[in-house]
Amino acid sequence: MTGGGQDFVRVYSQWVYGIPPEQVVGSMGGTKFGYDKEGKPFLTKEPKLLLNDDKAGKPEGIHLMIGRRPHAAFGNSSGDREMLEYTGAGDGARLMMLVLHDDAAREYAYGPARGLPDSKFGTFTAALDDEAKKSGWTAISMKNDCFRLRIRRTMSPSGPTEKSSRLQSMPAI
Secondary structure (H helix, E strand, O other), X not given: XXXXXXXXXXXXXXXXXXXXXXXXXXXXXXXXXXXXXXXXXXXXXXEEEEEOOOOOXXXXXXXXXXXXXXXXXXXXXHHHHHHHHHHHOOOOOOEEEEXXXXXXXXXXXXXEHHHXXXXXXXXXXXXXXXXXXHHOOEEEEOOOOOOEEEXXXXXXXXXXXXXXXXXXXXXXX
């Protein structure tokens, strides 16, 4: 799930994340079928939004593209709240996690929850933090809970391959 454009993310999802393009669900624009001068069929992108994969659009996209309620959901902003609520409302064991981007030294930090700076590109509000605590969602601190795993990938004729990996640091749990 990404709030970003589905077609855009599909271009690099396999290479960067190891996720096949057909498993990427994101914001979707319109597409129109047509024929060129020689009669060959083609698709054209249209400036029409079909699904805004943010807030309520996340569970809608899950239903449209996957067709079942997830057993686990992971988010990092207020735009993921509805997806986490939808996941948690299912029967049986469920896992809902939020990543708190609070490590400006290794990546970036945004809030405004927990006194972090507010941001225009992502928000992790105090209300979301409170709901996570109330609902039993796990909030993961990038600064305190995450370790760094560096994987160098190279291209081969059959696709990306992992060349080497190195665990740089891991805090005690």
